[in-house]
Amino acid sequence: MSVIESSEQRHVAVLAFPFGGHIKPLLNLVCRLASSTSPDMCFSFLNSEGSNNLLFSEKSESNIPSNIKHYNVSDGVPKNHVLKGHPMEAVELFLKATPANYTIGIEKAVAETGKKVTCLITDAFLVFAGEMAQNWGVPWIPLWIPMPCNLSAHIYTDLIRSKLFPNYVGLDRLSAMHIADLPEEVVPCDSLLSQMLSQMGRVLHQMTALVLNSYQEINSTLLNNDLKSKVPKLLNVGFLTASLPAVPMVAPSSSDATGCLSWLDEQPASSVAYICFGTIGAPSPNEMIALAEALEVSGVSFLWSLKDNFKDLLPRGFVEKITYKHGKLVPWAPQAQVLAHTAIGVFITHSGTNSVYESVANGVPMICRPLFGDQRMNGRMVDDVWGIGVKIEGGILTKSGVLKSLELVLGSEQGKKMREKARALKEIVAEAAGPLGSAVQDFTTFVDVISLH
Numbered sequence: 291m292s293v294i295e296s297s298e299q300r301h302v303a304v305l306a307f308p309f310g311g312h313i314k315p316l317l318n319l320v321c322r323l324a325s326s327t328s329p330d331m332c333f334s335f336l337n338s339e340g341s342n343n344l345l346f347s348e349k350s351e352s353n354i355p356s357n358i359k360h361y362n363v364s365d366g367v368p369k370n371h372v373l374k375g376h377p378m379e380a381v382e383l384f385l386k387a388t389p390a391n392y393t394i395g396i397e398k399a400v401a402e403t404g405k406k407v408t409c410l411i412t413d414a415f416l417v418f419a420g421e422m423a424q425n426w427g428v429p430w431i432p433l434w435i436p437m438p439c440n441l442s443a444h445i446y447t448d449l450i451r452s453k454l455f456p457n458y459v460g461l462d463r464l465s466a467m468h469i470a471d472l473p474e475e476v477v478p479c480d481s482l483l484s485q486m487l488s489q490m491g492r493v494l495h496q497m498t499a500l501v502l503n504s505y506q507e508i509n510s511t512l513l514n515n516d517l518k519s520k521v522p523k524l525l526n527v528g529f530l531t532a533s534l535p536a537v538p539m540v541a542p543s544s545s546d547a548t549g550c551l552s553w554l555d556e557q558p559a560s561s562v563a564y565i566c567f568g569t570i571g572a573p574s575p576n577e578m579i580a581l582a583e584a585l586e587v588s589g590v591s592f593l594w595s596l597k598d599n600f601k602d603l604l605p606r607g608f609v610e611k612i613t614y615k616h617g618k619l620v621p622w623a624p625q626a627q628v629l630a631h632t633a634i635g636v637f638i639t640h641s642g643t644n645s646v647y648e649s650v651a652n653g654v655p656m657i658c659r660p661l662f663g664d665q666r667m668n669g670r671m672v673d674d675v676w677g678i679g680v681k682i683e684g685g686i687l688t689k690s691g692v693l694k695s696l697e698l699v700l701g702s703e704q705g706k707k708m709r710e711k712a713r714a715l716k717e718i719v720a721e722a723a724g725p726l727g728s729a730v731q732d733f734t735t736f737v738d739v740i741s742l743h
């Protein structure tokens with residue numbers, strides 16, 4: 291764009307990838323941006339209808355700056371088609387509908403606002419946005435939500451594939467990682483998601499800046515430098531779903547309608563295992579049974595976020611036997627607040643990025659049972675790189691494996707060291723998120739970049 295637009299003319303189109311842990315971080319980032327830039331600058335948030343309904347009814351309208359307006363785009367699911375339940379089916383149908391669905395949405399936003407698009411902020415998965423931005427002569431600023439080590443795996447997909455894996459373990463850029471940790475999409479396969487992610491290395495030059503849901507301090511210098519060398523600007527703006535620096539809880543526990551916080555108030559410090567496997571997948575039925583049996587035998591108190599349709603997978607009589615003191619099952623927990631509660635001693639997690647970050651932000655050690663995609667590399671970071679948790683023995687939940695991990699984290703010297711490391715990492719991110727921290731500086735640069743175009 292040759293002429294710098296005045297703020298009244300600026301129109302940022304935001305393209306969301308409407309699945310799992312991808313939506314909230316992007317909306318949180320855009321809310322921060324919209325409150326930090328001129329109120330004249332308008333932001334159009336394009337997302338599927340289902341996801342927008344959830345997002346914009348959950349966050350009260352008063353929390354959304356008035357210069358953000360949301361637009362629905364087609365989710366690509368044909369009329370009368372019933373989704374079979376596998377999460378990838380919805381993802382593939384959505385990707386088939388791109389980029390046409392976003393183009394229609396953008397045309398609507400431009401017509402309504404009377405302003406052409408002056409900047410494109412997107413989920414980084416949407417690699418076609420680089421070409422869109424080039425055609426319009428506007429900057430493209432993608433947000434990479436999973437951990438940066440996963441981005442590196444996608445950037446180097448061609449190299450990894452060309453080496454056909456055997457040499458991969460030795461690649462120094464990701465040296466802590468094993469072949470088995472790689473996201474499925476790195477392995478040659480036909481899915482649209484895999485085709486899109488494998489282009490990551492080829493679109494980096496189209497980016498004006500790349501925003502990371504991370505702190506530079508938690509990644510290796512090698513990784514930071516490698517990513518920095520590949521894009522004009524690399525901006526680590528911090529964890530987008532965990533509140534940092536940690537703020538004391540303002541709302542009383544009684545205002546939490548799920549009852550989780552009041553229940554935690556009655557538990558001893560660092561004693562409770564919080565369990566949640568994210569918003570997309572779940573371990574196999576046998577693993578659910580093994581976990582439930584281990585919890586029963588261990589006597590460790592637990593808070594389990596488990597959707598009602600998964601309750602049937604638990605051992606017969608398990609739910610009825612849970613006493614108020616020993617455990618609590620809820621279909622949804624206020625996770626970020628739960629992990630900030632002093633009663634939490636360990637988090638049994640699928641190692642989704644936001645879950646791991648929320649745990650790191652609160653210094654809570656983890657037991658990781660990665661399910662798919664980026665989660666294996668995340669688990670490796672928790673266990674081998676940061677030393678703040680363990681990956682479950684054998685990669686799946688067994689009764690003996692869970693008991694061993696619980697004992698290790700909650701009852702052993704090694705667990706004590708993990709907690710110390712978790713506390714130290716929490717301090718590092720708290721400083722990076724503080725007023726003089728690197729994340730605030732990078733965010734300010736981000737605001738400058740979009741205000742200049």
Ligand SMILES: O=c1ccn([C@@H]2O[C@H](COP(=O)(O)OP(=O)(O)O[C@H]3O[C@H](CO)[C@@H](O)[C@H](O)[C@H]3O)[C@@H](O)[C@H]2O)c(=O)[nH]1
Pocket residue numbers: 309310311312435436437531566567568569570571595621622623624625626641642643644645646648662663664665
């Ligand atoms: O009862 C619950 C369950 C979940 N959450 C929140 O939901 C989010 C879950 O996000 P995440 O941990 O990233 O898991 P997924 O929803 O499974 O996220 C998908 O997207 C992530 C970001 O790309 C990837 O890292 C994951 O592998 C992928 O499954 C977190 O903010 C949680 O706090 C709650 O608040 N309460």
